[in-house]
Amino acid sequence: MSTLEPPYGERDADGMAARIGAIPRDIDEALARVAAAPWRLPAGAPVLLALGGMGGSAIAGDLTAGAFADALPRPLAVVRERAWPGWVGRDGLALLSSCSGDTEETLALYDAAGERGVPRLALTRGGTLAARARRDGVFVAELPPGGPPRAALFSSWVPVTALVHALGWIPDPAGAWREAAAAVREQEAAIGPTSPEAANPAKQLARALHGRLPLLYGAAPRIGPVLLRWRQQLHENAKLLGHSAVVPELGHNEIVGWERPGPLEGRAAVVVLHDAEDPPGERARLALTAEFARRRGATVHEIRSPDGGRLARLAARVHFGDYVSFYLALLGGADPTPIASIDEFKRRLAAPGRTHGG
Numbered sequence: 001m002s003t004l005e006p007p008y009g010e011r012d013a014d015g016m017a018a019r020i021g022a023i024p025r026d027i028d029e030a031l032a033r034v035a036a037a038p039w040r041l042p043a044g045a046p047v048l049l050a051l052g053g054m055g056g057s058a059i060a061g062d063l064t065a066g067a068f069a070d071a072l073p074r075p076l077a078v079v080r081e082r083a084w085p086g087w088v089g090r091d092g093l094a095l096l097s098s099c100s101g102d103t104e105e106t107l108a109l110y111d112a113a114g115e116r117g118v119p120r121l122a123l124t125r126g127g128t129l130a131a132r133a134r135r136d137g138v139f140v141a142e143l144p145p146g147g148p149p150r151a152a153l154f155s156s157w158v159p160v161t162a163l164v165h166a167l168g169w170i171p172d173p174a175g176a177w178r179e180a181a182a183a184v185r186e187q188e189a190a191i192g193p194t195s196p197e198a199a200n201p202a203k204q205l206a207r208a209l210h211g212r213l214p215l216l217y218g219a220a221p222r223i224g225p226v227l228l229r230w231r232q233q234l235h236e237n238a239k240l241l242g243h244s245a246v247v248p249e250l251g252h253n254e255i256v257g258w259e260r261p262g263p264l265e266g267r268a269a270v271v272v273l274h275d276a277e278d279p280p281g282e283r284a285r286l287a288l289t290a291e292f293a294r295r296r297g298a299t300v301h302e303i304r305s306p307d308g309g310r311l312a313r314l315a316a317r318v319h320f321g322d323y324v325s326f327y328l329a330l331l332g333g334a335d336p337t338p339i340a341s342i343d344e345f346k347r348r349l350a351a352p353g354r355t356h357g358g
Contacts, residue, residue, distance in 0.1 A: 002331050004203045006193045011330055014337035016237065017193050019151040020322045023315070024188070027181040029144065030158035031174055039159075039166045040139040042119035046093035048075040049167065050084065050118075051160070052109035053097035056149030057123075059232065060097070060157035062225035067161075067314055068170050069221040076164065082108040090117045095163065097156060099149035101127020104349075121163070123156055148337060150236055153229070153318065161311075173311060180315035183308050187316050191323050202320055205271070205301060206327035212269035212299065216244040217289055219282035222310070223273050226317045230271075233325035237336040240328060247285040255289060258296045268298040273317060276305040 008017060051061035061078040068076075079085065082105045088094065094113040098106040101124040110132060113120050122133040122140045133140045141159050143152055161173040189195065191202035214234060216227045227244035234242035245254050261268065270293045272286050290300045306316040329336035 002333075004193075004197050004200075004206070004327050004330055008193070008330070011335065012326075012337075013335055016151065016326055016329075016336040019147055020319065020326060021188055021192055023154055023319055023322075024181040024185045026152075026154040027158060027177055027184070027315070030155050031177055033142070033144075034159050034162040035174075037141070039121065039141065039163050041166060042093065042121075044091075044119070046074070046091065046119065046167070048077065048088070048092045049095060049164070050077050050079055050088045050092055051095045051097055052079045052084070052106055052113075054080055054103055054105050055232070056151075056153060056236075057097045057099045057103065057106070057156065059225065059229050060153060060160045061095075062228060063157055063314060063318075064160045064164060066221045066223075066225040067310055068164065071170050072164070073169055074167075079109065081105065084109060084112055084116070084118070088113070088116070088118060090119075092118055093121070093167075094118045095121045095123060095160070096129060096133075097123040097160075098127070098129050099125055099143060099152055099156070101125055101129035101131075103129075107132070123159060148236075148339070150233065154315070176309055176311040179309055180312040183306065183312040183316050184319045187306070187319055191320060202323040203327050205303075206324050206331060208299065208301060209269050209271070209324070209328060210331045212267055213264060214240070214242045215268055215270045215293075215298070216242065216273070217250065217270060217286060218244075218246055218273040219275065219278045219286065220246040220249070222277065222314065223275050223317070226273060226314060226321070229318050230321035230325070233322055234328065236339055237322070237325035237334075238328035238332060239334045240332065247282050247289065250289065251285050255292060258292055258298075261296050261298075264298075266297045268293070270298045270300045272300065272302045274303065274305045275313060276307075277310070278305075 058078050065076040096106050096110045120138045122129055124130050125143045125145055130140050143155050164170050165172050191200055197203040216230050218227050224246045231242045231244045234240045272290050294300050306313045326336050
């Protein structure tokens, strides 16, 4: 049986476990950076905020939009494309987010926003994005160096919420972030590497999911972005496929797919993330979904809501999912940090003479 206990050595050669364990520090340091260098906003009140980015550089926008969905007076949208939708115009605000500063799609969005006359901001470690922004007089919020973008989530999530506050759309989130850091520190003792599997719910869930296809369910709007984060971490850390869906929507389509699960019968594992603010109707839908999946042969794991305020609960959920993906990587014999497939895609896309087929 594969061990999930440290030391990890070459199984975690680049130290992903340490990066997950450093989330509280990342929150504290991000709060300090925001306080020392607050956002410098363009003139005027934007009618929307559009965050342009990909992968781990974009998820902070989804999490912010989900966390404050019931409070935002204007839309906060995440654009994962090379071109802006038509509704992003001069009366909006574009935030270009790229950890490296060299993400092809994000650079295309930066240039396109300039051509349209859309006011811009940048969130990056440097690279071409920072160089272009400074050339154009665009404010740059700097991210700390080191590590893959997915491990820098809280370094970007904190400033995105600070930006939404600077726009006057939400109250100052700094206090909520301090509560979140404390909650994650407390949870670290229970689910981090030094906690043995017999007492560690994240290790236990990873063991239960090993060899199965994880299907992640929760309620919109808050938990939906958390499920997306979990799914992305399954992809990049554990090198596994995964799926996520939310109620109420899945009750209008996906649930029918469980009538004939086919090759997934007996191989799917459903993980239901509950939240303290789930409305009664959504709780009922999640319970019915879990019951139906069990009857179709799936193992079902229902994860209760953490305590605390909204940001603290969401941060704890992300922290938990990061560790589950890490432990799944160990069980599967994968180093959680390298992303060979993405690196290969980038090399082939950049190859001289490559043509775009239809």
